[in-house]
Amino acid sequence: MFLYNRVNKVELKQRLAEETFKRKTISFYKYHILDDPQEFRNNLFHDWFPLDCFGRIYVAQEGINAQMSVSEHHFDAFLKTLEKYEILNGIPIKYAIEDDGKSFYKLTIKVRPKLVADGLDDGTYDVTNVGKHLSGVDFHNQIGKENTVVVDMRNYYESEIGHFEGAICPEADTFREELEIVTDLLEDQKNKKVLLYCTGGIRCEKASAYLKHKGFNDVNQLHGGILEYARQIKSAGLEPKFIGKNFVFDERLGESVNGEVISKCHQCGTPCDSHTNCANHGCHILFIQCSECAKKYLDCCTPECVEEKSTGKGRKKEERIVFGNSRAFRKSLSLLQLENSK
Ligand SMILES: [Zn+2]
Ligand SMILES: [Zn+2]
Secondary structure (H helix, E strand, O other), X not given: OOOOOOOOHHHHHHHHHHOOOOEEEEEEEEEOOOOOHHHHXXXXXXXXXXXXXXXXXXXXXXXXXXXXXXEHHHHHHHHHHHOOOOOOOOOOOEEOOOOOOOOOOOEEEEEOOXXXXXXXXXXXXXXXXXXXXXXXXXXXHHOOOOOEEEEEOOOHHHHOOEEEOOOEOOOOOOHHHHHHHHHHHOOOOOOOEEEEEOOOOHHHHHHHHHHHHOOOOEEEEEOOHHHHHHHHHHXXXXXXXXXXXXXXOOOOOOEEOOOOOOOEOOOXXXXXXXXXXXXXXXXXXXEEOOHHHHHHOOOOOOHHHHHHHHHOOOOOHHHOOOOOOOOOOOHHHHHHHHHHHO
């Protein structure tokens, strides 16, 4: 049997659109030492491809991190495959709250050096000395208490569209940067209760160990991340303290938690929380665009990209105008808004 996808993207998306069955979007991760990540990866592909599983799965020596969609009629068979592997047997699975089943259109399983690219030298601190895991409801109850700080461990493009009330949301573009900024910002608050959170909990495993290593005394983390929080709060009938949308790493690019829109279109400034990638393939930058601007700019980020897309002529690197949601470029967003208001 082959071990990789062999069909092109357009056809795969077409097939997904024509599917007559339903899918569930799920995610799970686990830190667990694997002897042979490549072999494990191949076995998973072998098991999951025939079950029409789609998703993005990373396998590393240190474990697995998976975001997937599984067809409902194969779901029990899928769960059965998990029992075959020590690492997956009994693994907690998180289910998406807003789910049209169209989150992925193919199965990608990659072997990587690490599950989360943190740029840290693991040898320098104890990665198993993690913070205290709090359930969604416990985390919820701690927010807003005295001597407590809530810290968003995700990148800025994620926290921009949604975050917990009163959370510190550093302007970080990478996880590495995030760790540096947080340790710096909280330098004088090492005795406070720190509440960390991220999308599904995996980044907090590393972040909590890192902060403890840096001398923080009371480090806590949201178990299962925002995904699990949203589920628990819903079933407990509580008012979420997470405002806006949770950025997710699949075709949906976000699921709303409390229905509020807290961010703005990067081009015109109207309230909007829909991320998109610039339609000019030479650019492909991730940014927030409203439907009006999508029409006006033909799904591109700047007039330059509109031109490049329509003429097919690429510009030299130094002529490329900088636009986007990374820290170095963020000023460009308001510049474009100024231009619009003229
Ligand atoms: Zn707009
Ligand atoms: Zn562009």
